[in-house]
Amino acid sequence: MVKRHKGVSYAKWGYIFSIPFAVAFLIFTLYPLAYTALLGFTDFDNIAAFMANEFRILDNPFENFQHLLFENQLFRLSMFNTFVIWILNFIPQMTLALALAAWFTRRRNKFRGQATFKMLFYMPNIITAASLAILFSALFMHPIGPINSLLQTLGFDWVNFTDRPWASRLIIVFIQFWMWYGYTMLIMIAGVLGLNPEMYESSEIDGANGVKQFFFITLPNLKSIILFMLVTSIVGGLGMFDIPLLFNDGGPVNTTTTMAVFIARQIQGNVWRYNIASAASMIMFAMVAILSVGVFHMLRDKDAVRLRKEEKALRRSIKAEGGAK
DSSP states (O other): OOOOOTTOOSHHHHHHHHHHHHHHHIIIIIHHHHHHHHHTTBOOOSHHHHHHTOOOBOSSTTHHHHIIIIIOHHHHHHHHHHHHHHHHHHHHHHHHHHHHHHHHHOGGGOOTTHHHHHHHHHGGGTSOHHHHHHHHHHHTOTTTSHHHHHHHHTTOOOOOGGGSHHHHHHHHHHHHHHHHHHHHHHHHHHHHHTSOHHHHHHHHHTTOOHHHHIIIIIHHHTHHHHHHHHHHHHHHHHTOOHHHHHHHTTOSTTTTOOHHHHHHHTTSTTOOOHHHHHHHHHHHHHHHHHHHHHHHHHHSOHHHHHHHHHHHHHHHHHHHHHHHO
16 A cells, blocks of 8 residues: 655646646647648648748638538549548448457357468558558559459450549458458457357347347447447548559549548649648548547437436436425
């Protein structure tokens, strides 16, 4: 037992050790975020303003945001591309991860080499996204890439995958799916192993098969894990950058240009539209926040919410009765 001396404050050491984090957060996170938000309301869009660091707030502060949402077709296309690619890779990713998690954790499926299979499924996540994008770009290269060489060997004509909008989108979808399903699977396995095994034993005694156990025991009890995966997937999916850029440079005709790629292009080369890039960043930030709050609301524990409301109502009634007396 730690002996406490009178007049000695132990709490101050917690504050002292938190100072480096607080300073780093203020300098490298909060200040850039606040500065980016400010630039979205300005006319900071040329090299002269950049060099002199001079800008002014627009007469209509929301002009940049209105331009992006209602006039800039490329930004709206980037929003569409981002959501399509994210949804098409997240749904099969989550489905396969849940199926594999249920299969690996089922007691009747004990076999040798489970750790090896888990490692193989997880291995694509170890490879950097940039490396995967370059790898798949080389695989689907035309007309001499490995995939086209295989098609010609089988008697088919070569296909310019990178020049077809939906083919390019689906390849990026597959890269995202292949890269992340193993990670999602391991998170789901950890969640299932944390459940009380007595629930499964009781359901087996009652005659429930594996499918019923999955839908009536596993899924309801993994709600918090699924919520975590949804939120992290929203943050990562809406911020897709390296794979669309390095696979096909956002093409063909911008059909794989995501919001992050659009933002980067506003400040590349001789382009200095910091105000547009900042406004687009804040729109993306708002979308992530709104979607995350919506997911929390949909997947919240309704019974717990109802119980909290009943407790609050009971406390208010007790206070009211006490005041009346």
